[in-house]
Amino acid sequence: MKLKTYLAALDVASLATPANFGYGSAICRRNAVELISEHETEVEAWAGGLDGTVKEGGGSRRRVHLYLKDGKLQHHCTGNPKHHDIFCKHCVAVALYLQKN
Numbered sequence: 001m002k003l004k005t006y007l008a009a010l011d012v013a014s015l016a017t018p019a020n021f022g023y024g025s026a027i028c029r030r031n032a033v034e035l036i037s038e039h040e041t042e043v044e045a046w047a048g049g050l051d052g053t054v055k056e057g058g059g060s061r062r063r064v065h066l067y068l069k070d071g072k073l074q075h076h077c078t079g080n081p082k083h084h085d086i087f088c089k090h091c092v093a094v095a096l097y098l099q100k101n
């Protein structure tokens with residue numbers, strides 16, 4: 001399955017906390033997602049780097065890796081600690097971007 005096909009049917013909000021979903025939505029809405037590489041089952045992108053409050057999508061720019069492995073969505077953000085790889089606001093922003101583009 002292609003990553004975009006998987007994402008099209010995905011409820012991104014179900015993967016993140018309500019706060020991170022809101023922050024990530026703001027990052028995406030303000031066009032602060034930039035693709036680095038895009039393949040059928042794998043995408044790398046920058047997300048963030050905006051001014052303003054966290055609620056407005058403000059914060060550091062991070063590199064996000066989304067990919068499918070055994071039919072399941074995997075994620076990694078360089079802003080997350082090694083053993084605490086949550087679906088953070090940057091992951092939310094990239095996932096939403098891919099649903100819309």
Ligand SMILES: [Zn+2]
Binds near residue numbers: 080
């Ligand atoms: Zn992050």
